[in-house]
Amino acid sequence: MPWDFVAFMLLAAICVICAGGVVASANPIHSGIFLGICFIHVAGIFVMLGAEFLAVVQVIVYTGAILVLLLFVLMLVDPDALPEFTSAHPVQRTVAVLLGMVLLLEVSVAILGRTVKGVASNATPENIALVGGNTQALGRSLYTEYLLPFEIASLVLTVGVIGAIVLAMPERLGARVRRRGTISLGHPRGTDLVLPEGVRGESPIPDSAAELETGLPSRREVIMVGNARDYTTVGRGRQ
Amino acid sequence: MADMPLWLNFIIAFLIMNILLVGMAYMTYYERKVLAAMQDRMGPMRSGPKGLLQPLADGVKLLGKEDLIPAAADKWVFWFAPLIVFVTAVVGVAVIPFGGTIHVFGQDINLFITDLNVGALFVLAFGSIGVYGIILGAYASANRYSLLGGLRSAAQVISYEIILGLSLVGIFILTGSLSLREIQLAQQGTISIFGLDVSNWYVITQPVAFIIFMIAAVAETNRAPFDLPEAETELVSGFHTEYSAFRFSFYFLGEYISMIVISLFASTLFLGGTSGPGSGEYWGLGIVWLLVKTILFLFFYIWLRATLPRFRYDQLMGIAWKVLLPAVLLNIMLTALTRLRGNGQISSGQLVAVIAVTVGVLVLIWGLNQLSNRWADAESA
Numbered sequence: 347m348p349w350d351f352v353a354f355m356l357l358a359a360i361c362v363i364c365a366g367g368v369v370a371s372a373n374p375i376h377s378g379i380f381l382g383i384c385f386i387h388v389a390g391i392f393v394m395l396g397a398e399f400l401a402v403v404q405v406i407v408y409t410g411a412i413l414v415l416l417l418f419v420l421m422l423v424d425p426d427a428l429p430e431f432t433s434a435h436p437v438q439r440t441v442a443v444l445l446g447m448v449l450l451l452e453v454s455v456a457i458l459g460r461t462v463k464g465v466a467s468n469a470t471p472e473n474i475a476l477v478g479g480n481t482q483a484l485g486r487s488l489y490t491e492y493l494l495p496f497e498i499a500s501l502v503l504t505v506g507v508i509g510a511i512v513l514a515m516p517e518r519l520g521a522r523v524r525r526r527g528t529i530s531l532g533h534p535r536g537t538d539l540v541l542p543e544g545v546r547g548e549s550p551i552p553d554s555a556a557e558l559e560t561g562l563p564s565r566r567e568v569i570m571v572g573n574a575r576d577y578t579t580v581g582r583g584r585q
Numbered sequence: 586m587a588d589m590p591l592w593l594n595f596i597i598a599f600l601i602m603n604i605l606l607v608g609m610a611y612m613t614y615y616e617r618k619v620l621a622a623m624q625d626r627m628g629p630m631r632s633g634p635k636g637l638l639q640p641l642a643d644g645v646k647l648l649g650k651e652d653l654i655p656a657a658a659d660k661w662v663f664w665f666a667p668l669i670v671f672v673t674a675v676v677g678v679a680v681i682p683f684g685g686t687i688h689v690f691g692q693d694i695n696l697f698i699t700d701l702n703v704g705a706l707f708v709l710a711f712g713s714i715g716v717y718g719i720i721l722g723a724y725a726s727a728n729r730y731s732l733l734g735g736l737r738s739a740a741q742v743i744s745y746e747i748i749l750g751l752s753l754v755g756i757f758i759l760t761g762s763l764s765l766r767e768i769q770l771a772q773q774g775t776i777s778i779f780g781l782d783v784s785n786w787y788v789i790t791q792p793v794a795f796i797i798f799m800i801a802a803v804a805e806t807n808r809a810p811f812d813l814p815e816a817e818t819e820l821v822s823g824f825h826t827e828y829s830a831f832r833f834s835f836y837f838l839g840e841y842i843s844m845i846v847i848s849l850f851a852s853t854l855f856l857g858g859t860s861g862p863g864s865g866e867y868w869g870l871g872i873v874w875l876l877v878k879t880i881l882f883l884f885f886y887i888w889l890r891a892t893l894p895r896f897r898y899d900q901l902m903g904i905a906w907k908v909l910l911p912a913v914l915l916n917i918m919l920t921a922l923t924r925l926r927g928n929g930q931i932s933s934g935q936l937v938a939v940i941a942v943t944v945g946v947l948v949l950i951w952g953l954n955q956l957s958n959r960w961a962d963a964e965s966a
Binding site: 373375376379382386398399401402403405406409410411414415417418421422478479480481482 | 659707710713732736740743746
């Protein structure tokens, strides 16, 4: 039983299934979770290719930092500020499906029809073992041959961080940031809608005398009828 | 490192994992006893002689509690999140060396589960994955306050993770390898300070990194004084408010296991791991020394919890980004320069020039900062 074949098949299969899950989940947080699982399995494939440093860096940086910040954004974004997600326009949908199929065809032809060739580098296993291992070889080439791109990349990242801070700062330091009381994109607005369809519920807090005076319907009744979609504005643009 | 048959590997892994789990259970007992001693009381005394069966009682209690899931909770994620924290904490122990290779019963046995050549980063990687347990637990609770507490906690953990990793770069420069076994072996050489021959423990050659590592380790495991996100007086209980019974115990015990693994990690990286008087001849003594050092670190953790008040969240983040990060980067620079000077790759003149330029730039930045503060004050006044 060739164990590395089994291992690769397992890692690759879960990777592809999770990638499908990213696209197909209704809940954006679930998409994020599937993406995280996909990244970890990609790290596994890196280990199989003998790039163990890259594998741990993939987990630490990509899964452990970038995806975490992505999940932060998903949880804190104001759903009302999002644009419309679905378009029921038939022409747009048909064009989208056609273009998608064309892209898939192109990629299949590129992969199956030709062989991918590159320039053989001098990073053969013997040379790597000479330098002392993967990490050492990577370090050497990063800090000697590719020093300039490395420094430029770090500058670009620093500019990105400063830009993010400048963009997120309110005009005056005392200004309050307006935010709706939402939980995240994964839930309908607020925690009020916990009852199944058509059930009447009662809030344990009784109406005050002032509220009873106004003559409006009691605040205590929570009725959820119809579609949960009607109770959220996610994907329906600014209302 | 000997090539062991798979069943032997499994037995070693099983043993180490079980010792870790029992250690975690008795860590709760140890903490309660030490906290009690520092607070001039007795701690658990009723369950068993001197309260030694208290962890058992706690376990039975937690298993027996009602398992509540909030109605609006995302069920799968609610179920999944505590497991991430627990599993990633336990896996970290796979690279810690408990000794070398011994020869018993006719077999060559490695006293560690594996020796990856990126071992130190492996522990950090699994710490990074552990953050997901916090974020997803906070999200799945369908509770605004849990979400906020969880996000705060996650931001704290990822900030201190950077510092944790960077504080180890000095050690990697001095050892030339990321493997924990190599790092431990490199500490068995001797260096002489002021005429005294001592073991080359990295706590002596990298004191700043040691201090920063300890601070970052305490913050990483969400322990006091960095436990604002899960303190009882704040945000109810933070991200694990809605968790009860055994799900809560996954978070709770996962935190303790993470403490134990980081203590083992720190002992291996800074205090020489299994080295100590007599550990060369008897491998058992090596394990004893490692456990003694680990218990010392755990005592330090509990001591901090007993004595220090907690940091406010902005103070916490301020310390990470404004104090520890520059300090750790300076440490890396100094270590690298010293290593280059020691190897003769740069001359004394170059060394002094680099340090002078760095100090000059830092003074310049400080000066500009002061100036800009003055201008801002003058403008708003």
